[in-house]
Amino acid sequence: MNEVLEQKEKIFFEIEKIEVEKLPELQGLKEKQFQIVRDNPFVEITDIKTYEEAKKARTALLTARTNIEKQDKLIVSKINSFKTRVKEISQSLISITQSHEEKQQLEVKRWEETKEQEKQEKIRLEEERKGKIKDAIDLIYKKELQKIEILSFETIDTLKIDWEQNLFKTNLSQFEEFELDFTEKLILLKNQFASKEQVLREKEVQRLESESLKAEREKIRQELESLAFEKARHEAELQAKEQKAKKIREAEEERLRQERQEIENEKIRLANIEAERIAKAEALHKELLETEQAAKQKAETETKAKEDAGRLQALKPEKEKIIDYLQSIRGSIPLPVIQDESLKKEFTTAIDQINEIISKSVSIIKNFK
Incomplete structure (x- = not known):
């Protein structure tokens, strides 16, 4: 019994320590391969004979290779069979702990999920x-x-x-x-x-x-x-003054006309009274009448001239006041500074129009009689 156990213990080995060169299936092959190479050296073909020798050498070398490949397949087949057996044993060993592993895995997963949810x-x-x-x-x-x-x-x-x-x-x-x-x-x-x-x-x-x-x-x-x-x-004001002056002038003219009319009427009356006397001294009366008429005409002319001169002299201060007033309008208020060019142009035009109106008004007053 002890010998059997000892034998079982002897068959245990470590796969990593297997030396492939010492496998029974490969023993002696290396020496055979070298021997075939030595027995079949390279042949340079120069004629039929060397051609046949070359083919023979090639066949020998080919056979050596295919024999090794067959041996390789045999070894691989054995290894695959070994692998299958190893896998079956491994699976049997795995099944011992797998259910416990899965249960534990579920617990670990539950815990990790809980921690993940908390996270x-x-x-x-x-x-x-x-x-x-x-x-x-x-x-x-x-x-x-x-x-x-x-x-x-x-x-x-x-x-x-x-x-x-x-x-x-x-x-x-x-x-x-x-x-x-x-x-x-x-x-x-x-x-x-x-x-x-x-x-x-x-x-x-x-x-x-x-x-x-x-x-x-x-x-x-x-x-x-x-x-x-x-x-x-x-x-x-000027128009009112002009109207007033016109009325005064017309009234004066009317008074003079009435006076002349009265004189004429008086002359006619005297002429009628003195008709007989004038008739007697017609020549003398006619000469006297002409002299008197000339004297009256001269007196009337002088009177009218004096009246016109007096009127012009009386109007002179008023005309000067008006002219001074119109002239003062131009410079009474300083012109404002305007920044806007369009407005400034419009304002300049308005000022020019006002100055023109003032100049015309001054000329009218100066020439007024």
Whole structure:
């Protein structure tokens, strides 16, 4: 019995230590191969004889190779059979622990799945925490951005104070690792506010300039209306004075006409009374009458000349006052400085027209009699 056990122990071996060269199927083959090579040296073909020798050598070498290949297949077949037996024994050995392995694997898998779920839950909670912080930052940003969008020039300082008292005093620790994100949003808001403030201030400057120009235009319009009113008033005064002078002149002419008529009537009356006397001294009376008529005509001419000269002399101060007044209109008000070229051109045309009207009016007054 002991001998059998000893024999079984002797057949155990390690596959890694098998020396392939010592397999029984390969014993002596190496020496045979070398011997065949020696027995069949290379033959250079030069004629029929050497040709036949070469074919014979080739056949011998070929047979040596095919014999080795057959032996190789035999060894491989034995090895495959051994492998099949090894696989069957291995599978039998595996089945001893496999069910226990699978059970344990299920437990390990259950534990790993539980830990994975816990891990995923932690990831979800972490993402949720990050999401809330980012949403809070975005909410603050959008809220302040909306304030910038509806910002007006009047509310610039109000928003600045609001930011100083609230936004810029925000507790950054609440954003944890996203403090930098919030800071970047603040910088972005500051830049957007600065751009909006610049635009609003430029628009305010434009508005003030527009209002100033509008006020300047209104001032010029009022000045032109005032000049036109003064012109109309002076023309009305001149016309009234002219009408008055005309009435005085016509009344004077009517008085002189009546006086002449009365004189003529008186002459006729005297002529009728003195008809008889005149008839007696017709020649003398005729000469006297002609002399008297000439004297009266001269007196009337001189009287009229004196009256005209007196009237012109009386009108001279009034005419000078009018002329001085018209001349003073030109320089009474300094000309305003106009920046707008179109308005400046229109204003220059209006001033030229006013000066032309004044010049014509002065000429009319000077020539008035």
